[in-house]
Amino acid sequence: MAASRGLDNWNKNWRGKGDIPTLVKSNDGILYEEDGTKSNTSLTKGSPVTYIDSQSGSHTRAAIRFGDKVFLTNIDNLVKPKSLGQVNLKPQAFNLGGDANTLPTYLLTLKNAIRNRPDIKGNLEEYLLDLVKYVEFGSSSISGYNLTELPIASITSDFGEVIGPIYAIKSGLANLNLGVNLSSQIIFPSSGTEPLLDYFIKTSTNTYKVSQKSKGTANTLKMNAIVPQVISNNNLLLKYGKTSEFLLMKIINDFPINVGAVQGCALVGLISQDQLASVSALRRNSVYISDLARSLFRDMIRKDARLKNYKNISFRNIAYLCEKKLVEYTKQTMVSQRMTNIVKDVLNNEVYYIKMGLDNGVPNFTTSSTSDRSISNLYFRNKNGYESTSDKLGFKV
Numbered sequence: 001m002a003a004s005r006g007l008d009n010w011n012k013n014w015r016g017k018g019d020i021p022t023l024v025k026s027n028d029g030i031l032y033e034e035d036g037t038k039s040n041t042s043l044t045k046g047s048p049v050t051y052i053d054s055q056s057g058s059h060t061r062a063a064i065r066f067g068d069k070v071f072l073t074n075i076d077n078l079v080k081p082k083s084l085g086q087v088n089l090k091p092q093a094f095n096l097g098g099d100a101n102t103l104p105t106y107l108l109t110l111k112n113a114i115r116n117r118p119d120i121k122g123n124l125e126e127y128l129l130d131l132v133k134y135v136e137f138g139s140s141s142i143s144g145y146n147l148t149e150l151p152i153a154s155i156t157s158d159f160g161e162v163i164g165p166i167y168a169i170k171s172g173l174a175n176l177n178l179g180v181n182l183s184s185q186i187i188f189p190s191s192g193t194e195p196l197l198d199y200f201i202k203t204s205t206n207t208y209k210v211s212q213k214s215k216g217t218a219n220t221l222k223m224n225a226i227v228p229q230v231i232s233n234n235n236l237l238l239k240y241g242k243t244s245e246f247l248l249m250k251i252i253n254d255f256p257i258n259v260g261a262v263q264g265c266a267l268v269g270l271i272s273q274d275q276l277a278s279v280s281a282l283r284r285n286s287v288y289i290s291d292l293a294r295s296l297f298r299d300m301i302r303k304d305a306r307l308k309n310y311k312n313i314s315f316r317n318i319a320y321l322c323e324k325k326l327v328e329y330t331k332q333t334m335v336s337q338r339m340t341n342i343v344k345d346v347l348n349n350e351v352y353y354i355k356m357g358l359d360n361g362v363p364n365f366t367t368s369s370t371s372d373r374s375i376s377n378l379y380f381r382n383k384n385g386y387e388s389t390s391d392k393l394g395f396k397v
Contacts, residue, residue, distance in 0.1 A: 006059050010075045011059075016053065017053060017081070021153030022048075022049060022051055023148065023153070024043045025077055029043065029073055031073050034070055036306050041069075046148045047066065049078070055384070055388050057387050070385070088119075089128075089162065091188045094162060095113055096186075098187075100185040102185055103184070114128050127150060135167050135170065142361050143361075156214045157213075157214045160213075161198050163356070165186040168201050169181070173201055173367070179205055186201060210351070211352070212353075221378075230246060236342075236345055248268060248326075249342070251263045251264045257389045257391075260392065262318065264393075270325045274296055275293070278292050278296050288312045293313075297313070304321060317387075323384060327393070330378075343378055353367070353368045378396070379396065380394070381393070
């Protein structure tokens, strides 16, 4: 039986299955930008990427995220999920959610969970245990693994959350004079969906929030982590409540993805009230705009390399154009600075960022915080596409 390819491959292995970490299959796969133009970027065989189901329009234009960018490619350029042996490597899959553990207990629980899981065997089991040992002792030998046979993207993003707390207690936060030591406790939210953070490190006097990320990717701070905290704090509300920057953030938070983008553009004057009114009754992605609306948005449509050739323009198409305008708007120096001030006041130096990367299979970490200079000049980040939505606009931090 021949291996599935093309449309059959997409329907059988990818379509409708959500976002899937995978690898690039070969060095010669062609990439396209989101607007359909051929990209100058090239990816080498074995590069970790994530297939994005919601932004994939066909098997020849499958959406993938590499680092902080989204590209389109042929689905056959990606290693099939079953070939990688999809395994849940999130902390909650190792029964680490909800409990407060000191490092010795955490390490014992984690190692036993790895050894006892029937879906983690062979090289994957040995490699995960080697990663734990490496972070636990600061150095040890990790060699002899064929990384192309391992789910490296999932290991970096998901298992990074698992070994990140070990690094945090051994050195990442321990070296910052925060009182973090071997008696500190590691706490994962039971659901794994706590805003702003992935886990807590608790000392005898304080509890620190930690956001764990993969190197090469940007943290995305969502409006639902910022807006409610401003509203519930009288001082912050008095300081920022009437500013156009906060009102824009509130619109993005309060409205559905498409509506929020269009309403936001109207708020800051990027589109007219007439343009807003012409699409204000629309909600669903696939609804086509009226002839009046098309006339009012004519200039925006004509300037877009992809949409200018469309016979019918959907509400999602217009929302995407508005999202792009808002991203550029928030990159303006004064707008970005004011939004940065709001975010810093809300976070109040409470969040620490730990990023993990793998260099030839060996983990390396960096630590930063919301007080670092790296948290500056914030602007919106868009994960959506022309035809579908993935998430609301957030800040790239």
